Amino acid sequence: MTRRTDAHPDLLRPDVGAPLFSTWSVGTPERQARTVEAVARAWERRPWPAEALRAYHLYTAHDGSTLLHHSQWEDESAYEGFARTRRQERLDEIDTAVPGIERHGLRRYRRYRSGTSATGPEAPAPGCVVIVDVEFESPDPQRQRDWVDAVFEALAADPEPHTGGISAHFHLSTDGTRVLNYAEWVSAQAHIDALATPGDGPGSPSPEWERVQTWPGITKGTVRRYDHALGLVPR
Incomplete structure:
Protein backbone atom coordinates (compact mmCIF):
# COMPACT_ATOMS: atom_id res chain seq x y z
CA MET A 1 0.00 0.00 0.00
CA THR A 2 0.90 3.68 -0.14
CA ARG A 3 1.28 6.10 2.74
CA ARG A 4 2.04 9.80 3.07
CA THR A 5 5.11 11.17 4.77
CA ASP A 6 6.14 14.70 5.71
CA ALA A 7 9.81 13.72 5.60
CA HIS A 8 11.96 15.12 2.83
CA PRO A 9 13.65 12.55 0.57
CA ASP A 10 17.05 11.12 1.35
CA LEU A 11 19.07 12.20 -1.67
CA LEU A 12 22.03 10.06 -0.62
CA ARG A 13 20.35 6.66 -0.37
CA PRO A 14 22.49 4.15 -2.28
CA ASP A 15 19.58 2.11 -3.66
CA VAL A 16 18.40 4.93 -5.95
CA GLY A 17 19.95 4.54 -9.37
CA ALA A 18 17.44 6.56 -11.37
CA PRO A 19 16.20 9.85 -9.89
CA LEU A 20 13.57 11.32 -12.20
CA PHE A 21 12.29 14.91 -12.25
CA SER A 22 9.45 16.66 -14.09
CA THR A 23 7.43 19.86 -13.82
CA TRP A 24 3.76 20.64 -14.36
CA SER A 25 2.22 24.07 -14.90
CA VAL A 26 -1.16 24.36 -13.19
CA GLY A 27 -1.80 28.11 -13.24
CA THR A 28 -2.66 29.27 -9.72
CA PRO A 29 -1.88 28.52 -6.06
CA GLU A 30 -5.41 27.18 -5.63
CA ARG A 31 -4.88 24.73 -8.51
CA GLN A 32 -1.49 23.80 -7.07
CA ALA A 33 -3.21 22.70 -3.85
CA ARG A 34 -5.97 20.86 -5.71
CA THR A 35 -3.45 19.02 -7.86
CA VAL A 36 -1.39 17.93 -4.85
CA GLU A 37 -4.51 16.42 -3.27
CA ALA A 38 -5.54 14.82 -6.56
CA VAL A 39 -2.11 13.19 -6.84
CA ALA A 40 -2.37 11.95 -3.26
CA ARG A 41 -5.80 10.42 -3.84
CA ALA A 42 -4.79 8.79 -7.12
CA TRP A 43 -1.83 7.11 -5.44
CA GLU A 44 -3.27 6.29 -2.00
CA ARG A 45 -6.24 4.40 -3.41
CA ARG A 46 -3.94 2.08 -5.39
CA PRO A 47 -1.22 -0.39 -4.39
CA TRP A 48 2.35 0.87 -4.36
CA PRO A 49 3.35 0.36 -7.99
CA ALA A 50 6.72 -1.39 -7.61
CA GLU A 51 9.26 -2.36 -4.98
CA ALA A 52 11.87 -0.61 -7.09
CA LEU A 53 10.17 2.76 -6.49
CA ARG A 54 11.71 4.00 -3.26
CA ALA A 55 9.74 7.25 -2.89
CA TYR A 56 7.76 9.85 -4.79
CA HIS A 57 7.75 13.52 -3.76
CA LEU A 58 5.82 16.56 -4.93
CA TYR A 59 6.76 20.23 -4.40
CA THR A 60 4.88 23.50 -4.91
CA ALA A 61 6.84 26.35 -6.48
CA HIS A 62 6.80 29.79 -4.91
CA ASP A 63 5.71 31.18 -8.29
CA GLY A 64 2.22 29.86 -7.49
CA SER A 65 1.95 27.99 -10.78
CA THR A 66 4.48 25.15 -10.96
CA LEU A 67 4.69 21.67 -9.42
CA LEU A 68 7.91 19.65 -9.28
CA HIS A 69 7.76 15.84 -9.28
CA HIS A 70 10.71 13.84 -7.97
CA SER A 71 10.65 10.05 -8.01
CA GLN A 72 13.43 7.81 -6.73
CA TRP A 73 13.72 4.54 -8.67
CA GLU A 74 16.15 1.68 -8.36
CA ASP A 75 16.68 1.74 -12.12
CA GLU A 76 15.06 3.05 -15.27
CA SER A 77 13.71 -0.33 -16.37
CA ALA A 78 11.49 -0.42 -13.27
CA TYR A 79 10.10 3.00 -14.17
CA GLU A 80 9.47 1.90 -17.74
CA GLY A 81 7.40 -1.02 -16.48
CA PHE A 82 5.31 1.35 -14.35
CA ALA A 83 4.89 3.80 -17.23
CA ARG A 84 3.60 1.05 -19.52
CA THR A 85 1.07 -0.43 -17.11
CA ARG A 86 0.09 1.87 -14.22
CA ARG A 87 0.98 5.47 -14.89
CA GLN A 88 -1.82 6.50 -17.25
CA GLU A 89 -4.67 5.53 -14.94
CA ARG A 90 -3.24 7.85 -12.28
CA LEU A 91 -2.84 10.69 -14.77
CA ASP A 92 -6.41 10.23 -16.01
CA GLU A 93 -7.80 10.52 -12.48
CA ILE A 94 -5.70 13.61 -11.77
CA ASP A 95 -6.77 15.26 -15.05
CA THR A 96 -10.41 14.62 -14.24
CA ALA A 97 -9.99 16.37 -10.89
CA VAL A 98 -7.89 19.25 -12.27
CA PRO A 99 -8.33 19.70 -16.03
CA GLY A 100 -5.84 21.66 -18.10
CA ILE A 101 -2.53 20.66 -16.51
CA GLU A 102 0.44 21.39 -18.77
CA ARG A 103 3.18 18.77 -18.46
CA HIS A 104 6.74 19.59 -19.49
CA GLY A 105 8.20 16.13 -19.86
CA LEU A 106 10.14 13.76 -17.66
CA ARG A 107 13.92 14.11 -17.33
CA ARG A 108 16.22 11.31 -16.28
Missing part, protein backbone atom coordinates in the same frame (compact mmCIF):
# COMPACT_ATOMS: atom_id res chain seq x y z
CA TYR A 109 19.27 11.94 -14.11
CA ARG A 110 22.05 10.32 -12.14
CA ARG A 111 23.33 11.90 -8.95
CA TYR A 112 26.97 12.90 -9.37
CA ARG A 113 28.14 14.84 -6.30
CA SER A 114 26.66 16.09 -3.05
CA GLY A 115 27.81 18.48 -0.38
CA THR A 116 26.28 19.01 3.06
CA SER A 117 26.91 21.53 5.82
CA ALA A 118 25.79 19.13 8.55
CA THR A 119 24.62 15.53 8.84
CA GLY A 120 22.69 13.43 11.31
CA PRO A 121 20.97 15.04 14.30
CA GLU A 122 22.96 18.25 13.80
CA ALA A 123 21.45 18.90 10.36
CA PRO A 124 18.69 21.53 10.36
CA ALA A 125 15.35 20.65 8.79
CA PRO A 126 14.96 21.99 5.25
CA GLY A 127 12.61 24.95 5.09
CA CYS A 128 12.92 25.42 1.34
CA VAL A 129 14.09 23.41 -1.66
CA VAL A 130 15.87 25.33 -4.41
CA ILE A 131 16.19 23.75 -7.85
CA VAL A 132 18.93 25.12 -10.09
CA ASP A 133 18.56 23.83 -13.65
CA VAL A 134 21.45 24.48 -16.06
CA GLU A 135 21.25 23.63 -19.76
CA PHE A 136 24.18 23.26 -22.17
CA GLU A 137 24.27 23.80 -25.92
CA SER A 138 24.98 20.15 -26.78
CA PRO A 139 25.48 16.76 -25.10
CA ASP A 140 28.83 16.48 -23.32
CA PRO A 141 29.02 14.28 -20.18
CA GLN A 142 32.54 15.45 -19.38
CA ARG A 143 31.45 19.09 -19.49
CA GLN A 144 28.61 18.30 -17.08
CA ARG A 145 31.05 16.83 -14.56
CA ASP A 146 33.65 19.56 -15.07
CA TRP A 147 31.09 22.29 -14.38
CA VAL A 148 29.88 20.63 -11.18
CA ASP A 149 33.48 20.16 -10.05
CA ALA A 150 34.07 23.87 -10.69
CA VAL A 151 31.10 24.71 -8.45
CA PHE A 152 32.63 22.69 -5.62
CA GLU A 153 35.97 24.41 -6.15
CA ALA A 154 34.23 27.80 -5.92
CA LEU A 155 32.42 26.73 -2.75
CA ALA A 156 35.68 25.56 -1.17
CA ALA A 157 37.42 28.84 -2.05
CA ASP A 158 34.53 31.09 -0.96
CA PRO A 159 35.80 33.33 1.87
CA GLU A 160 32.28 34.06 3.16
CA PRO A 161 29.99 31.11 2.45
CA HIS A 162 26.35 31.74 3.28
CA THR A 163 25.18 29.89 6.38
CA GLY A 164 21.62 29.23 5.13
CA GLY A 165 22.52 26.38 2.80
CA ILE A 166 22.06 22.85 4.17
CA SER A 167 22.95 20.64 1.21
CA ALA A 168 23.46 20.57 -2.54
CA HIS A 169 22.91 17.46 -4.65
CA PHE A 170 24.07 17.72 -8.26
CA HIS A 171 22.41 15.47 -10.84
CA LEU A 172 23.55 14.95 -14.44
CA SER A 173 20.92 14.32 -17.10
CA THR A 174 21.43 11.04 -18.92
CA ASP A 175 21.29 12.83 -22.30
CA GLY A 176 24.39 14.86 -21.40
CA THR A 177 22.77 18.30 -21.74
CA ARG A 178 21.71 19.42 -18.25
CA VAL A 179 22.72 19.66 -14.61
CA LEU A 180 20.11 19.86 -11.85
CA ASN A 181 21.10 20.95 -8.37
CA TYR A 182 18.62 19.95 -5.67
CA ALA A 183 19.59 22.28 -2.83
CA GLU A 184 18.11 22.38 0.67
CA TRP A 185 18.01 25.69 2.56
CA VAL A 186 16.91 26.54 6.06
CA SER A 187 14.31 28.95 4.64
CA ALA A 188 13.30 30.75 1.48
CA GLN A 189 14.43 34.02 3.05
CA ALA A 190 17.91 32.63 3.60
CA HIS A 191 18.16 31.87 -0.10
CA ILE A 192 16.80 35.29 -1.02
CA ASP A 193 19.37 36.91 1.27
CA ALA A 194 22.16 34.85 -0.31
CA LEU A 195 21.16 36.01 -3.78
CA ALA A 196 21.16 39.62 -2.56
CA THR A 197 24.86 39.53 -1.67
CA PRO A 198 27.32 41.19 -4.09
CA GLY A 199 27.99 39.17 -7.22
CA ASP A 200 25.81 37.18 -9.61
CA GLY A 201 24.51 34.36 -7.41
CA PRO A 202 24.80 33.06 -3.86
CA GLY A 203 28.62 32.96 -3.83
CA SER A 204 30.99 35.77 -2.93
CA PRO A 205 32.57 37.65 -5.87
CA SER A 206 35.63 35.61 -6.81
CA PRO A 207 37.46 34.30 -9.88
CA GLU A 208 36.19 30.80 -9.07
CA TRP A 209 32.52 31.88 -9.08
CA GLU A 210 33.02 33.99 -12.21
CA ARG A 211 34.39 30.89 -13.93
CA VAL A 212 31.27 28.93 -12.94
CA GLN A 213 28.93 31.66 -14.13
CA THR A 214 30.65 32.17 -17.50
CA TRP A 215 31.27 28.50 -18.31
CA PRO A 216 31.44 27.92 -22.09
CA GLY A 217 28.40 26.21 -23.58
CA ILE A 218 25.77 27.19 -21.00
CA THR A 219 22.66 28.35 -22.82
CA LYS A 220 20.12 28.62 -20.01
CA GLY A 221 19.88 28.56 -16.24
CA THR A 222 16.80 28.75 -14.03
CA VAL A 223 16.38 28.96 -10.26
CA ARG A 224 13.09 28.13 -8.51
CA ARG A 225 12.18 27.88 -4.84
CA TYR A 226 9.80 25.14 -3.72
CA ASP A 227 8.02 23.84 -0.63
CA HIS A 228 7.82 20.12 0.00
CA ALA A 229 4.09 19.42 -0.38
CA LEU A 230 3.69 15.63 -0.45
CA GLY A 231 5.78 12.55 0.15
CA LEU A 232 4.57 9.07 -0.82
CA VAL A 233 6.34 5.88 0.24
CA PRO A 234 5.40 2.19 0.48
CA ARG A 235 3.55 1.22 3.62
Whole structure:
Protein backbone atom coordinates (compact mmCIF):
# COMPACT_ATOMS: atom_id res chain seq x y z
CA MET A 1 0.00 0.00 0.00
CA THR A 2 0.90 3.68 -0.14
CA ARG A 3 1.28 6.10 2.74
CA ARG A 4 2.04 9.80 3.07
CA THR A 5 5.11 11.17 4.77
CA ASP A 6 6.14 14.70 5.71
CA ALA A 7 9.81 13.72 5.60
CA HIS A 8 11.96 15.12 2.83
CA PRO A 9 13.65 12.55 0.57
CA ASP A 10 17.05 11.12 1.35
CA LEU A 11 19.07 12.20 -1.67
CA LEU A 12 22.03 10.06 -0.62
CA ARG A 13 20.35 6.66 -0.37
CA PRO A 14 22.49 4.15 -2.28
CA ASP A 15 19.58 2.11 -3.66
CA VAL A 16 18.40 4.93 -5.95
CA GLY A 17 19.95 4.54 -9.37
CA ALA A 18 17.44 6.56 -11.37
CA PRO A 19 16.20 9.85 -9.89
CA LEU A 20 13.57 11.32 -12.20
CA PHE A 21 12.29 14.91 -12.25
CA SER A 22 9.45 16.66 -14.09
CA THR A 23 7.43 19.86 -13.82
CA TRP A 24 3.76 20.64 -14.36
CA SER A 25 2.22 24.07 -14.90
CA VAL A 26 -1.16 24.36 -13.19
CA GLY A 27 -1.80 28.11 -13.24
CA THR A 28 -2.66 29.27 -9.72
CA PRO A 29 -1.88 28.52 -6.06
CA GLU A 30 -5.41 27.18 -5.63
CA ARG A 31 -4.88 24.73 -8.51
CA GLN A 32 -1.49 23.80 -7.07
CA ALA A 33 -3.21 22.70 -3.85
CA ARG A 34 -5.97 20.86 -5.71
CA THR A 35 -3.45 19.02 -7.86
CA VAL A 36 -1.39 17.93 -4.85
CA GLU A 37 -4.51 16.42 -3.27
CA ALA A 38 -5.54 14.82 -6.56
CA VAL A 39 -2.11 13.19 -6.84
CA ALA A 40 -2.37 11.95 -3.26
CA ARG A 41 -5.80 10.42 -3.84
CA ALA A 42 -4.79 8.79 -7.12
CA TRP A 43 -1.83 7.11 -5.44
CA GLU A 44 -3.27 6.29 -2.00
CA ARG A 45 -6.24 4.40 -3.41
CA ARG A 46 -3.94 2.08 -5.39
CA PRO A 47 -1.22 -0.39 -4.39
CA TRP A 48 2.35 0.87 -4.36
CA PRO A 49 3.35 0.36 -7.99
CA ALA A 50 6.72 -1.39 -7.61
CA GLU A 51 9.26 -2.36 -4.98
CA ALA A 52 11.87 -0.61 -7.09
CA LEU A 53 10.17 2.76 -6.49
CA ARG A 54 11.71 4.00 -3.26
CA ALA A 55 9.74 7.25 -2.89
CA TYR A 56 7.76 9.85 -4.79
CA HIS A 57 7.75 13.52 -3.76
CA LEU A 58 5.82 16.56 -4.93
CA TYR A 59 6.76 20.23 -4.40
CA THR A 60 4.88 23.50 -4.91
CA ALA A 61 6.84 26.35 -6.48
CA HIS A 62 6.80 29.79 -4.91
CA ASP A 63 5.71 31.18 -8.29
CA GLY A 64 2.22 29.86 -7.49
CA SER A 65 1.95 27.99 -10.78
CA THR A 66 4.48 25.15 -10.96
CA LEU A 67 4.69 21.67 -9.42
CA LEU A 68 7.91 19.65 -9.28
CA HIS A 69 7.76 15.84 -9.28
CA HIS A 70 10.71 13.84 -7.97
CA SER A 71 10.65 10.05 -8.01
CA GLN A 72 13.43 7.81 -6.73
CA TRP A 73 13.72 4.54 -8.67
CA GLU A 74 16.15 1.68 -8.36
CA ASP A 75 16.68 1.74 -12.12
CA GLU A 76 15.06 3.05 -15.27
CA SER A 77 13.71 -0.33 -16.37
CA ALA A 78 11.49 -0.42 -13.27
CA TYR A 79 10.10 3.00 -14.17
CA GLU A 80 9.47 1.90 -17.74
CA GLY A 81 7.40 -1.02 -16.48
CA PHE A 82 5.31 1.35 -14.35
CA ALA A 83 4.89 3.80 -17.23
CA ARG A 84 3.60 1.05 -19.52
CA THR A 85 1.07 -0.43 -17.11
CA ARG A 86 0.09 1.87 -14.22
CA ARG A 87 0.98 5.47 -14.89
CA GLN A 88 -1.82 6.50 -17.25
CA GLU A 89 -4.67 5.53 -14.94
CA ARG A 90 -3.24 7.85 -12.28
CA LEU A 91 -2.84 10.69 -14.77
CA ASP A 92 -6.41 10.23 -16.01
CA GLU A 93 -7.80 10.52 -12.48
CA ILE A 94 -5.70 13.61 -11.77
CA ASP A 95 -6.77 15.26 -15.05
CA THR A 96 -10.41 14.62 -14.24
CA ALA A 97 -9.99 16.37 -10.89
CA VAL A 98 -7.89 19.25 -12.27
CA PRO A 99 -8.33 19.70 -16.03
CA GLY A 100 -5.84 21.66 -18.10
CA ILE A 101 -2.53 20.66 -16.51
CA GLU A 102 0.44 21.39 -18.77
CA ARG A 103 3.18 18.77 -18.46
CA HIS A 104 6.74 19.59 -19.49
CA GLY A 105 8.20 16.13 -19.86
CA LEU A 106 10.14 13.76 -17.66
CA ARG A 107 13.92 14.11 -17.33
CA ARG A 108 16.22 11.31 -16.28
CA TYR A 109 19.27 11.94 -14.11
CA ARG A 110 22.05 10.32 -12.14
CA ARG A 111 23.33 11.90 -8.95
CA TYR A 112 26.97 12.90 -9.37
CA ARG A 113 28.14 14.84 -6.30
CA SER A 114 26.66 16.09 -3.05
CA GLY A 115 27.81 18.48 -0.38
CA THR A 116 26.28 19.01 3.06
CA SER A 117 26.91 21.53 5.82
CA ALA A 118 25.79 19.13 8.55
CA THR A 119 24.62 15.53 8.84
CA GLY A 120 22.69 13.43 11.31
CA PRO A 121 20.97 15.04 14.30
CA GLU A 122 22.96 18.25 13.80
CA ALA A 123 21.45 18.90 10.36
CA PRO A 124 18.69 21.53 10.36
CA ALA A 125 15.35 20.65 8.79
CA PRO A 126 14.96 21.99 5.25
CA GLY A 127 12.61 24.95 5.09
CA CYS A 128 12.92 25.42 1.34
CA VAL A 129 14.09 23.41 -1.66
CA VAL A 130 15.87 25.33 -4.41
CA ILE A 131 16.19 23.75 -7.85
CA VAL A 132 18.93 25.12 -10.09
CA ASP A 133 18.56 23.83 -13.65
CA VAL A 134 21.45 24.48 -16.06
CA GLU A 135 21.25 23.63 -19.76
CA PHE A 136 24.18 23.26 -22.17
CA GLU A 137 24.27 23.80 -25.92
CA SER A 138 24.98 20.15 -26.78
CA PRO A 139 25.48 16.76 -25.10
CA ASP A 140 28.83 16.48 -23.32
CA PRO A 141 29.02 14.28 -20.18
CA GLN A 142 32.54 15.45 -19.38
CA ARG A 143 31.45 19.09 -19.49
CA GLN A 144 28.61 18.30 -17.08
CA ARG A 145 31.05 16.83 -14.56
CA ASP A 146 33.65 19.56 -15.07
CA TRP A 147 31.09 22.29 -14.38
CA VAL A 148 29.88 20.63 -11.18
CA ASP A 149 33.48 20.16 -10.05
CA ALA A 150 34.07 23.87 -10.69
CA VAL A 151 31.10 24.71 -8.45
CA PHE A 152 32.63 22.69 -5.62
CA GLU A 153 35.97 24.41 -6.15
CA ALA A 154 34.23 27.80 -5.92
CA LEU A 155 32.42 26.73 -2.75
CA ALA A 156 35.68 25.56 -1.17
CA ALA A 157 37.42 28.84 -2.05
CA ASP A 158 34.53 31.09 -0.96
CA PRO A 159 35.80 33.33 1.87
CA GLU A 160 32.28 34.06 3.16
CA PRO A 161 29.99 31.11 2.45
CA HIS A 162 26.35 31.74 3.28
CA THR A 163 25.18 29.89 6.38
CA GLY A 164 21.62 29.23 5.13
CA GLY A 165 22.52 26.38 2.80
CA ILE A 166 22.06 22.85 4.17
CA SER A 167 22.95 20.64 1.21
CA ALA A 168 23.46 20.57 -2.54
CA HIS A 169 22.91 17.46 -4.65
CA PHE A 170 24.07 17.72 -8.26
CA HIS A 171 22.41 15.47 -10.84
CA LEU A 172 23.55 14.95 -14.44
CA SER A 173 20.92 14.32 -17.10
CA THR A 174 21.43 11.04 -18.92
CA ASP A 175 21.29 12.83 -22.30
CA GLY A 176 24.39 14.86 -21.40
CA THR A 177 22.77 18.30 -21.74
CA ARG A 178 21.71 19.42 -18.25
CA VAL A 179 22.72 19.66 -14.61
CA LEU A 180 20.11 19.86 -11.85
CA ASN A 181 21.10 20.95 -8.37
CA TYR A 182 18.62 19.95 -5.67
CA ALA A 183 19.59 22.28 -2.83
CA GLU A 184 18.11 22.38 0.67
CA TRP A 185 18.01 25.69 2.56
CA VAL A 186 16.91 26.54 6.06
CA SER A 187 14.31 28.95 4.64
CA ALA A 188 13.30 30.75 1.48
CA GLN A 189 14.43 34.02 3.05
CA ALA A 190 17.91 32.63 3.60
CA HIS A 191 18.16 31.87 -0.10
CA ILE A 192 16.80 35.29 -1.02
CA ASP A 193 19.37 36.91 1.27
CA ALA A 194 22.16 34.85 -0.31
CA LEU A 195 21.16 36.01 -3.78
CA ALA A 196 21.16 39.62 -2.56
CA THR A 197 24.86 39.53 -1.67
CA PRO A 198 27.32 41.19 -4.09
CA GLY A 199 27.99 39.17 -7.22
CA ASP A 200 25.81 37.18 -9.61
CA GLY A 201 24.51 34.36 -7.41
CA PRO A 202 24.80 33.06 -3.86
CA GLY A 203 28.62 32.96 -3.83
CA SER A 204 30.99 35.77 -2.93
CA PRO A 205 32.57 37.65 -5.87
CA SER A 206 35.63 35.61 -6.81
CA PRO A 207 37.46 34.30 -9.88
CA GLU A 208 36.19 30.80 -9.07
CA TRP A 209 32.52 31.88 -9.08
CA GLU A 210 33.02 33.99 -12.21
CA ARG A 211 34.39 30.89 -13.93
CA VAL A 212 31.27 28.93 -12.94
CA GLN A 213 28.93 31.66 -14.13
CA THR A 214 30.65 32.17 -17.50
CA TRP A 215 31.27 28.50 -18.31
CA PRO A 216 31.44 27.92 -22.09
CA GLY A 217 28.40 26.21 -23.58
CA ILE A 218 25.77 27.19 -21.00
CA THR A 219 22.66 28.35 -22.82
CA LYS A 220 20.12 28.62 -20.01
CA GLY A 221 19.88 28.56 -16.24
CA THR A 222 16.80 28.75 -14.03
CA VAL A 223 16.38 28.96 -10.26
CA ARG A 224 13.09 28.13 -8.51
CA ARG A 225 12.18 27.88 -4.84
CA TYR A 226 9.80 25.14 -3.72
CA ASP A 227 8.02 23.84 -0.63
CA HIS A 228 7.82 20.12 0.00
CA ALA A 229 4.09 19.42 -0.38
CA LEU A 230 3.69 15.63 -0.45
CA GLY A 231 5.78 12.55 0.15
CA LEU A 232 4.57 9.07 -0.82
CA VAL A 233 6.34 5.88 0.24
CA PRO A 234 5.40 2.19 0.48
CA ARG A 235 3.55 1.22 3.62
